[in-house]
Amino acid sequence: MQQNIFRKFLEDRGWRLTKQRNAILQKAFSCKGHFDPESLYMEMRKKGMKASRASVYRTLNLLCECGLVGKVSKTEHGTIYEHTLGSHHDHMVCTDCGEIIEFYSESLEKLQEEICREMDFEGKSHILEIRGHCRHCRMKKNVLGGESSNG
Amino acid sequence: MQQNIFRKFLEDRGWRLTKQRNAILQKAFSCKGHFDPESLYMEMRKKGMKASRASVYRTLNLLCECGLVGKVSKTEHGTIYEHTLGSHHDHMVCTDCGEIIEFYSESLEKLQEEICREMDFEGKSHILEIRGHCRHCRMKKNVLGGESSNG
DNA sequence: GTTGCATTGAAATTGAGTCTCAATCTATTT
DNA sequence: AAATAGATTGAGACTCAATTTCAATGCAAC
Known part of the structure; x- marks a missing residue:
């Protein structure tokens, strides 16, 4: 505890x-x-x-x-x-509403370790923040904007 | 330009x-x-x-x-x-000397796109900062500390 | 040259975060 | 219980990055 x-x-x-x-x-x-x-x-x-x-x-x-x-x-x-008592995770930040979504990807962790090895850097921790738009805000925008892209 | x-x-x-x-x-x-x-x-x-x-x-x-x-x-x-006229890249930050090392990994970019798709998040950009110790500082520490681990 | 904005810079302001320092708390010793 | 020593606290001063204010200036168009 x-x-x-x-x-x-x-x-x-x-x-x-x-x-x-x-x-x-x-x-x-x-x-x-x-x-x-x-x-x-x-x-x-x-x-x-x-x-x-x-x-x-x-x-x-x-x-x-x-x-x-x-x-x-x-x-x-x-x-x-x-x-941080839970396990490590990274974050997605919605730049519209500010929501922070946690996620974890084993492959991502492994890949970073590999990159560190390649670069001869002793990685101790990392901060990954993916910025963009959450589903909720995307839907809201579609409703409000009404942009029906023809493509 | x-x-x-x-x-x-x-x-x-x-x-x-x-x-x-x-x-x-x-x-x-x-x-x-x-x-x-x-x-x-x-x-x-x-x-x-x-x-x-x-x-x-x-x-x-x-x-x-x-x-x-x-x-x-x-x-x-x-x-x-x-x-940012050059291509996108991420950063490794040495917490000893503050050096910032740039790197780029296609696999890492791809993997993040995939994760965004899975999570239904529209990723627009990301910031990845791997914190740790650069080779230079690691070597300096070994010399100064003289820690010859027997393991 | 005058009208209308955009732009500038000096200084004031904001705001997160740290530091100071006298007062207080707590454990230990006498 | 009193004395001692060191940790801890909180109010407020302080720092420093960054923004805002506002009067003065620049610049384009009429």
Whole structure:
């Protein structure tokens, strides 16, 4: 369980799992998929869980270090995080509605390993973001635009 | 040539290819590989090409829109750009020395297209960043650390 | 030359993220 | 229980990339 992992990570450094750190951890893991520090901070305030903005950022960095959460991507409006207890996956981002779709492809992973070998690069991790349009937005566009391409 | 592409892009909108915009375009394309707005701005100042910071950022956004340059990644120290007249490629980033190595794999492109088809996602572009250690840094580490693993 | 925009640059502003530092907490020792 | 030591916190200051503002300027068309 993530709490124990985090506690161990902290104790190894002579640090403690404080109320605030635990609250932030819980909140981060209560999010369905992805989250950003600012929203997390705001939601915690709303729900009366007290932790300062500084603590949120500090703790998220710690959680990154111990691998419990990861940075998905940096947008205009800050860093997007996700919790990474599940298996590794990549992302498709709909540039219309912002939806983030997770996917995983064994072949893709294997292929990247192979490429790294070929290039004599020691790959440790990767971020793949495919940008485009999700089915939902494509359909919406067809309805609104009414473009019936003859081709 | 990039100047004509940019001019056309601007004229389509009733805008002009001004001295500043052209200077920024030239400077961006004179960079070998990757560049960031701040360095570009500073180098332009040094060489006496006058354009304000605002114009640099504004023009880079325009160049992005018309596809002549692209954002490679967002780092702690700002956005990294590249000019994209060459063919598409992906990046390996050495987390030790920061070197960015470009690579291209037809199979990788094909595989991604296939995955998009499977997921019913209309992929328009992608950003793949493999993070790890370049050969150079790996060798340096071996020399310094002297870790002769017996395994 | 005047009208109408586009453009520019200096400076102000925004906003994410980090840092500072005095106050507080917690475990341990005496 | 008091003292000690170090970790932790939060408010707010700060940094820095990037954007916005706005008055001044440029440029084309009439």
